[in-house]
Amino acid sequence: MIRIVILGTGNVAKQLFDAFKVKNAIEIVQVYGRNPRTLDKFKAGIDVTSDISKIKKADIYIIAISDDAICDVSKKLNLQKGLVAHTSGSIPMTSLSKKIRRGVFYPLQTFSTNRKVYFKEIPICIEAESKEDYDLLHELASTISAQVIQIDSDQRKSLHLAAVFANNFTNHMYQQAQEICEQNRINFDILLPLIKETAAKVQDLSPLFAQTGPAKRNDLGTIQKHKALLEHENHKKIYSLLSKSIQNTYGKKL
Amino acid sequence: MIRIVILGTGNVAKQLFDAFKVKNAIEIVQVYGRNPRTLDKFKAGIDVTSDISKIKKADIYIIAISDDAICDVSKKLNLQKGLVAHTSGSIPMTSLSKKIRRGVFYPLQTFSTNRKVYFKEIPICIEAESKEDYDLLHELASTISAQVIQIDSDQRKSLHLAAVFANNFTNHMYQQAQEICEQNRINFDILLPLIKETAAKVQDLSPLFAQTGPAKRNDLGTIQKHKALLEHENHKKIYSLLSKSIQNTYGKKL
Numbered sequence: 198m199i200r201i202v203i204l205g206t207g208n209v210a211k212q213l214f215d216a217f218k219v220k221n222a223i224e225i226v227q228v229y230g231r232n233p234r235t236l237d238k239f240k241a242g243i244d245v246t247s248d249i250s251k252i253k254k255a256d257i258y259i260i261a262i263s264d265d266a267i268c269d270v271s272k273k274l275n276l277q278k279g280l281v282a283h284t285s286g287s288i289p290m291t292s293l294s295k296k297i298r299r300g301v302f303y304p305l306q307t308f309s310t311n312r313k314v315y316f317k318e319i320p321i322c323i324e325a326e327s328k329e330d331y332d333l334l335h336e337l338a339s340t341i342s343a344q345v346i347q348i349d350s351d352q353r354k355s356l357h358l359a360a361v362f363a364n365n366f367t368n369h370m371y372q373q374a375q376e377i378c379e380q381n382r383i384n385f386d387i388l389l390p391l392i393k394e395t396a397a398k399v400q401d402l403s404p405l406f407a408q409t410g411p412a413k414r415n416d417l418g419t420i421q422k423h424k425a426l427l428e429h430e431n432h433k434k435i436y437s438l439l440s441k442s443i444q445n446t447y448g449k450k451l
Numbered sequence: 452m453i454r455i456v457i458l459g460t461g462n463v464a465k466q467l468f469d470a471f472k473v474k475n476a477i478e479i480v481q482v483y484g485r486n487p488r489t490l491d492k493f494k495a496g497i498d499v500t501s502d503i504s505k506i507k508k509a510d511i512y513i514i515a516i517s518d519d520a521i522c523d524v525s526k527k528l529n530l531q532k533g534l535v536a537h538t539s540g541s542i543p544m545t546s547l548s549k550k551i552r553r554g555v556f557y558p559l560q561t562f563s564t565n566r567k568v569y570f571k572e573i574p575i576c577i578e579a580e581s582k583e584d585y586d587l588l589h590e591l592a593s594t595i596s597a598q599v600i601q602i603d604s605d606q607r608k609s610l611h612l613a614a615v616f617a618n619n620f621t622n623h624m625y626q627q628a629q630e631i632c633e634q635n636r637i638n639f640d641i642l643l644p645l646i647k648e649t650a651a652k653v654q655d656l657s658p659l660f661a662q663t664g665p666a667k668r669n670d671l672g673t674i675q676k677h678k679a680l681l682e683h684e685n686h687k688k689i690y691s692l693l694s695k696s697i698q699n700t701y702g703k704k705l
Binding site: 264265287305306307308309312314318319320322344346348351352354355356358359360361362363364365366367368369370371372373374375377378380381382383385387388389390391392393394395396397398399400401402403404405406407408409410411412413416418419422423426427431434435436438439442443445446 | 518519541559560561562563566568572573574576598600602605606608609610612613614615616617618619620621622623624625626627628629631632634635636637639641642643644645646647648649650651652653654655656657658659660661662663664665666667670672673676677680681685688689690692693696697699700
């Protein structure tokens, strides 16, 4: 049995809470949140506190709070023992207080309110300072995920950056597509099967080979027509830069 | 029974061929391809020709060839009757020869060699000059797809442009992510569940609400660190432009 305390009340904290709560190998001893009102959703049968000096003993303390606050909260933790791991993609392990056993427990996924994620398929990237702590984090992560991966702080920074392209920027492309549809009284839902297939394709095929479209074909006529059709300056800029980037990618390979 | 001729031997032609071939309501009378060698994969039990003057009689002629050649091929067709529909997203219906009955049969999906698509879920956007021809195309499309939509040539142009953002540019984001992973000796496969979830999320949620990440949060510290971490000038440019575009999107709404 691994005894854990979750520090944080946001999306990541809540989804981890829900995932661990149903695991027999895990006992959630307590949930900490600075603001007592945000603790309501954790109360059923679990001890909660908004006083950091009253945090209970546990094997692992999971800090799932905003990046800016991680260092500060780790310093305020007054622990005799126990391993402290944060869940951030971009904060180094060494940002945690030196006085404690440190680790990282980074689930690589996009979390939104009201959208349940299934941890089984989510890679959990872990890091620790000792073999024992690494094994402990591995044991914890394995209770919810089938993909537990050792990633050091430098790699994790780059992975997080790659995830910004794969997730944040991709979603922004969807949003640009939606704007163009709306400007032309087209239902955005028509694009949903295409969006699904675009993501499904790279599950098997490298994105380099999956690429299609006018920029890939260097079809200058269509590119010109598209630019003329775009009404917003912002859409035009993005269209130009990304088309050029695709043209350069495939031009180099000719 | 609708009798069709398919003109073209590329991905779209082959996938339409495979989908129609198994439908009882459809008879594929012939496949035309300029280059006899590309016709091999259509031969089993179906008449093929590379001589445009020898095209057989049919109810519908589907032109699934590159955009540049559509107008020319439609002019060379010497038909007594029958409806001619091209499958392009960006070519107006009126680019087809005036001497024939004209239409458009545009399946909104990304087609790659060796990757079978399932037409049932693919929106087919149709257009015709008369009610009768529209109904005929609708009947044809309905044999393979559950989503047949009337879209005129102007809307189709915009839809195709929106699809460039939702598919081509999205795939390019995946590729940038892969490059960043490779530069840092990280297996790109770790990002695949995130890519899948990003696409799954907007099936229910508007992209405007699904957005997450440092630019959405206006987290200038992380944005600065990310820019410093990017090695390639091209990645930097794309990161800056898209982050700014996301910041502007959400800044406006504050």
